[in-house]
Amino acid sequence: MIRLEGLSLDFGYPDHPVGRGVTIALAAGEIVCLLGPNGGGKSTLFRTLLGLLPAQGGEVRVGGDPLGSLSRAAVAKRVSYVPQAHAGYFPFTVRDVVLMGRTAHLSPFAAPSRHDAEIADACLARLGLSGLADHVYTRISGGERQLALIARALAQEAPLVVMDEPTASLDFGNQVRVLAEVRALAASGIGVMMATHDPDQAFLCADRVALLHGGRLVADAPPRDAITPATLREVYGVDAAVVDVPLPDGGSRRVCIPAQGR
Amino acid sequence: MTARTAWVAAGALAALAVAVALAFAVGRYPVAPGDLGAILWSKVSGTPSGVAPTVEAIVWSVRGPRIGAALAVGAALAAAGAAYQSLFRNPLVSPDILGVSGGAAVGAVLGIFLALPILAIQGLAFAFGLVAVAMLKVLADPYNQLPAITFWLLGSLAGAAPADLASALPAIAIGLVPLWLLRWRVNLLSLGDEEARAMGVETTRVRLAVIASATLMTAAAVSISGIIGWIGLVIPHFARLAVGPDFSRLMPVSAILGAAFLLLVDTLARTTARIEIPLGVLTAFVGTPLFLWQLVRSRRSWQ
Numbered sequence: 001m002i003r004l005e006g007l008s009l010d011f012g013y014p015d016h017p018v019g020r021g022v023t024i025a026l027a028a029g030e031i032v033c034l035l036g037p038n039g040g041g042k043s044t045l046f047r048t049l050l051g052l053l054p055a056q057g058g059e060v061r062v063g064g065d066p067l068g069s070l071s072r073a074a075v076a077k078r079v080s081y082v083p084q085a086h087a088g089y090f091p092f093t094v095r096d097v098v099l100m101g102r103t104a105h106l107s108p109f110a111a112p113s114r115h116d117a118e119i120a121d122a123c124l125a126r127l128g129l130s131g132l133a134d135h136v137y138t139r140i141s142g143g144e145r146q147l148a149l150i151a152r153a154l155a156q157e158a159p160l161v162v163m164d165e166p167t168a169s170l171d172f173g174n175q176v177r178v179l180a181e182v183r184a185l186a187a188s189g190i191g192v193m194m195a196t197h198d199p200d201q202a203f204l205c206a207d208r209v210a211l212l213h214g215g216r217l218v219a220d221a222p223p224r225d226a227i228t229p230a231t232l233r234e235v236y237g238v239d240a241a242v243v244d245v246p247l248p249d250g251g252s253r254r255v256c257i258p259a260q261g262r
Numbered sequence: 263m264t265a266r267t268a269w270v271a272a273g274a275l276a277a278l279a280v281a282v283a284l285a286f287a288v289g290r291y292p293v294a295p296g297d298l299g300a301i302l303w304s305k306v307s308g309t310p311s312g313v314a315p316t317v318e319a320i321v322w323s324v325r326g327p328r329i330g331a332a333l334a335v336g337a338a339l340a341a342a343g344a345a346y347q348s349l350f351r352n353p354l355v356s357p358d359i360l361g362v363s364g365g366a367a368v369g370a371v372l373g374i375f376l377a378l379p380i381l382a383i384q385g386l387a388f389a390f391g392l393v394a395v396a397m398l399k400v401l402a403d404p405y406n407q408l409p410a411i412t413f414w415l416l417g418s419l420a421g422a423a424p425a426d427l428a429s430a431l432p433a434i435a436i437g438l439v440p441l442w443l444l445r446w447r448v449n450l451l452s453l454g455d456e457e458a459r460a461m462g463v464e465t466t467r468v469r470l471a472v473i474a475s476a477t478l479m480t481a482a483a484v485s486i487s488g489i490i491g492w493i494g495l496v497i498p499h500f501a502r503l504a505v506g507p508d509f510s511r512l513m514p515v516s517a518i519l520g521a522a523f524l525l526l527v528d529t530l531a532r533t534t535a536r537i538e539i540p541l542g543v544l545t546a547f548v549g550t551p552l553f554l555w556q557l558v559r560s561r562r563s564w565q
Contacts, residue, residue, distance in 0.1 A: 052456045076462030083457055090452055090507035100450055104462030109443035111510050156461065 002063045002159050003027045004049060004079055004193070010057030011041070011048040012215075017056060018044045019215035028159045028191040031182060033202040033223075035195075036212035037236055042195040045212065046162050049193075050081050062160070076104035080153035082163040085145035087138050094140065094148050095133040098123055101155030116155075123154040127181060143174030150181055161185065163194040167201065179205050199227045203254045211235055224254065232256060278333075285329050291320050346395075361415065365394025416540030417490035419528050430482040437479035438517075440471050445510040448472060452507070490541045492549025493520050499556050 005025045012018030018041040026032050036042050047053040049060055051067040060067040062078045070078075080101070088097075101123075102116040112120075124130050127147045132140060137148065146166055153161050166182070167175040182192050183205050196202065202209045202223045209226035211219040213235045219226040232240045239259040244252045286293040297313045301321050304311030311318065320326075342362070369390030373383030398411060414421070441448070447468045450458040458465050480494075501516040524541075527548065531539045 047456065050460055052459055071462075072459050072464050073462035076460065081457070081460035083460075088453065090502070092449070092507055096449070096506075096508055100453070100461060103446065103450055106446065108447070111446040152461075 001028050002078060002191075003061075004160050004162075004191070005061045006045070006049050006055075006058065007061065008058035009045070009048060009055055009060065011044055011053065011055055013053075014056065017215070019212070021058070022212070022215075022217050023058075024049075024210055024217060024220065026160055026162075026191045026193040029186055029189050030191050030207040031186045031205050032191075032193045032208045032210060033196055033206035034193060034210045034212060035197075035199060035202060035227075035235070038197075040212050041215055042212055043164055046081075046164055046193075046195065050079060050162060051075055073104045076156060076158065078158055079160045079162060080156040080158040082146075082149050082153045082161060082166055084164050084166075084168055085142055085149055087145075089138075091136045091138050093133065094129060094135050094137050094144075095120060095124065097137045097148055098152045098155050101152035104156060119157075120151075120155050123151040124148075126154065127151045141174075143170050143177065146170060146174070146178055147181065150178070150185075154185075159189070160191045161193070163192060165195050165197065167196060167198070175201075199232065199256045202227060203256075227254075227256065282329060282333075285332075286321070286325060289325065291317070291325075293317055293321055293325065361394040361398070362391045366391035413540065414488040415542075417488040417542035417545070418531075418538065418540060419487050420532070420538055422486050426486045430486045433482035434479050437475040437482070440475045441513055444468055444471060445513060448509040449507070452509075487541065490524070490545055492545040492553070493524060496549045496552050496556070497523060499553070 003025055005023075007023055009022045009024075010017060010020045011022065022045060024032075024034075024045075034042050034045070044053065048055050051060065051072075062070070062075065067075060095117075098120040099112045099116060102112050102119065105116070106112065121130070121133065124133050127150060129144065129147055129151060132144060132148070137145065140148070150163075150166070153163075163182070166178050170178060179201060182194060185192055186205075186207075199209075206223050208220060209223045210217055211226055211231060218235065219231055227242060229240055229242055232238055232242070241257045241259060242254060243257060244254050246252045283295045283298065286298050287295065297311075297317055298321065300311045300313050301318055303309075304313075346362075366387040367390075369386035369388070370383050372390075373386040378386070398408065410421075447458075447463050450461055450463050451465060451468060451472070455465050483490075497520045498512065498516045501512055501519055505511040505515045524545075527541060527544050531541055531544055
């Protein structure tokens with residue numbers, strides 16, 4: 001089974017180290033949530049794992065191969081990246097944006113073929129975006145853009161996906177929708193590593209939670225073990241209750257309730 | 263000084279004062295003319311101005327320097343242009359047309375690249391600007407070559423001979439081929455480096471190839487027509503409006519529109535007046551309003 005591994009990673013910049021000695025892994029079919037405070041280095045860690053930023057120490061391996069030994073296209077066939085949705089500069093259609101995910105599968109001088117367009121359309125359909133295919137990407141809503149970027153990652157057909165705060169700046173409904181898609185990806189065998197600000201999302205979908213604090217991994221465990229009043233106080237400096245809430249369907253879900261601000 | 267000169271000078275100074283007052287008064291933190299006067303007076307007299315310290319800080323540290331820079335650059339370019347025009351006996355000469363701006367920019371870019379202090383950057387810009395103008399003034403025969411060079415720098419196809427075309431066409435074709443081959447990857451470059459690399463594009467290599475191709479084509483064009491402004495700015499905007507941003511459509515449509523536009527302009531250039539009008543003048547005449555219209559339009563869509 002393919003894995004993305006960071007081994008004793010030092011990451012950041014030569015004159016500005018961000019994190020040290022982080023060992024973290026993602027396997028196909030699992031969801032790993034990366035939690036940590038603002039400015040804690042989540043994005044920098046992701047960029048290092050994707051090879052967009054050179055590691056300052058340690059090594060990143062994907063499918064057993066060191067990242068540096070692979071071409072960008074070879075990396076892109078194994079790991080795709082869903083950045084935080086931004087409006088973009090040029091008015092590409094949603095279909096064009098999703099088609100761009102096919103680039104790693106094209107020879108350097110080729111444009112996407114009909115076959116690629118069919119894959120892109122299938123990915124749009126899978127995320128319920130077929131009706132938006134010909135809309136202009138810069139004019140759809142933030143939630144739709146985030147879903148379109150997930151469709152683009154799907155079109156890339158990589159077994160592993162790294163998502164940088166895919167629910168940031170989304171409303172409640174779109175957050176739930178994006179998380180449902182993340183779970184559907186994992187159910188179809190894709191591994192998802194996702195940064196989030198909301199510990200409740202980890203209870204909702206994660207198999208494992210990695211807690212990044214002060215540039216070090218302070219926990220890497222199932223959500224119930226990683227997210228406790230003690231770790232929340234340590235990482236966020238907040239007193240919170242972690243309780244199980246009964247759900248209408250008879251099950252229950254664990255949530256975090258901050259004690260401050262009353 | 264004649265009365266007329268005095269009136270014009272007074273009017274220009276009044277316009278300058280209004281422009282300065284307006285520049286201070288509009289923007290995120292408006293500074294009223296009264297406050298501005300009080301701040302300036304307190305600097306002269308050494309007494310407190312009675313104006314809020316933030317306003318004073320804006321005047322001295324934020325807007326003041328910017329307005330000063332605008333005044334200095336505008337005055338310098340206009341004065342230099344006036345000097346060049348006198349020197350070259352040609353009212354259509356300006357620093358950018360003579361290549362002085364270009365030469366100075368090369369020097370400044372080099373200085374910034376080498377992380378030199380501001381004085382050294384200015385020195386390099388000056389040196390390169392001098393080299394550019396020296397090549398014209400010192401090396402060129404002022405009665406034969408100089409008029410030809412200035413006319414060429416304004417852009418003209420009047421001198422295009424079959425041999426020029428024969429040498430420029432292959433270079434343009436050689437530039438077009440990689441742009442066409444990389445058409446899909448250029449789209450990804452427009453997303454930004456990190457996203458493009460995460461999707462499997464070797465951005466450094468692709469960017470180098472695109473810059474080299476575009477520069478080769480530009481150089482081949484400039485070597486037969488001189489500097490013709492605006493086409494490279496305005497035409498792609500309109501092509502994008504017409505066919506969208508996908509480079510595999512944008513590039514061919516831009517090329518076709520550009521060819522048609524320049525042909526029309528060149529036809530105008532050689533038919534409308536007794537003397538041939540420089541192309542750069544005509545494209546600016548057409549291009550500036552079109553560009554402003556585009557700018558207003560796109561600003562509206564950002565809001």
